[in-house]
Amino acid sequence: MATFRKRNGRWNVRIRSNHHRTISKTFINKDDAIKYARETEAKIQRGLFEDLEQASQITLRELLIQYRDQETIKKREHGPELYKINKLCKHKISERRLSKLSVLSLKKFRDEMALTLGPSTINKYITIISVAIKFARQTLAIYMPHNPCDYIKRLKEPEFASEIITEDEEKRLLLNAPRSKASWIGLSLMLGIDCGLRRGEILKLKRSDINFQKATCILRDTKNGTSRQVGLSPRVIQEMLKQPLHIDGRLINCTTKDQFKFYWDQLKRWSDVNKTFHSTRHTFASRLAMKGWTIQEISAQGGWKELKILKRYTHIAPEYLAEKLKKNN
Structure with a gap:
């Protein structure tokens, strides 16, 4: 039921309903207030009323925080x-x-950001806004008729760069590794290329997690939030046994990403190789795929949860494909 009150030269309408919270709005003309009250009461009865009061009281910044x-x-x-x-x-x-x-x-925001940022970064910003709005609707119970981000076309992102370490680059890196004060840098390279370990997994690996007899180890609390057991190559086992013992039980004496990056960048300069350490995982997946490993085997060893992500890491050399075709013919 709607009630009308004139206050300070304006008409305030209050709509009360047993199945809905009280709605209040102010108009200059009484006729406008009456019209609004009738339309709103009809929408409430049909369950079509869109209550945007909460959405009108919170800014995007407040929601993001x-x-x-x-x-x-x-x-x-x-x-x-x-x-x-x-x-x-x-x-x-x-x-x-x-x-x-x-x-x-949102389109204006996207186009403005495109002047200084790449498509991938802009798409991430739009996704964050979209996820925050879903959080508002589902968790905070803030009514919004739709998520405007659903109607924003994402920018086309460039092809994922194919970056693997060639066998010649690997030889140069391993040849210069003994020059480094970081005795573990060569082992880290082998763990990435042979076993597909991430940098974070290498930094957390402890000797107690390694089974030298079975050539396996357990990687605890990985990036995906789970632990997994993986195999270790013969040369990795040999290099592990050469590493000195450390009080904290870690396999390598490196505790920070910055320290790791410093020694990796140093080794790259010595070896004239311009590849990130993460490219060792691309190398791992690509080499094993061309050696006949199945997708399930590569995924289990490398810890990839989704096939589409694994495909981004696997780069099959055209020479390999040509050789396969030659054999088939």
Whole structure:
């Protein structure tokens, strides 16, 4: 039922319903107030009323901060997302209230960011906004008729760069490894190329996790949030046995990513190789695929959960394909 009150020259309408919270709105003309009351009561009865009051009271910045503090911080690798959210909070689009966050405003934001950032980065920003809105709708129970990000076309991203370490580059890297003060740098290269281990997995690996007799080890609490057991190549086992014992039980005497990166960059300069350490995983997947390993075997060893991600790491040389065709004919 609607009631009308005139206050300070304006008409305030209050609509009460047993199945809905009280709705209040102010108009200059009484006729407008009456019309609004009738339309709103009809929508409430049919279950079609869109209550945007909460969405009109919270800005995108406030939502992003809530999402950051309640959800992002719980994620294992939350650093990159945390950085992007903090950057979004400084952009003028974050000043918009959720009820005013339109498809057009998001398109303008996307096009503006495209002047200085790459497609992949821009798509990540749009995805963060989209996920934050889903958080508002599902967790905070803030009504929004739709998620405007669903109508934003993502920018086309460039082809994923094929980066593997050639056998010649590997030889040069291993040849110069003994020059380094980091006695573990050569072993780390082997663990990446032969066994597909990530840098973080190498840094956390302890001797107690290694079974030298069976040539296996367990990688605990990996990037995917799970642990897995993997095999170790003969040369990796031999190099592991050469490593000195450390008080904390770690296999290698390196505790930070920055320290690891310093010695890896140094080895690259000595060897005239311009590849990231992560390219060892690309090399691992590509070499084993061309040696006849199945997708399941490569995935189990390397820890990939999704086939589409594994495909990005596997680069089959055209010479290999040509040789396969030759054999088939």
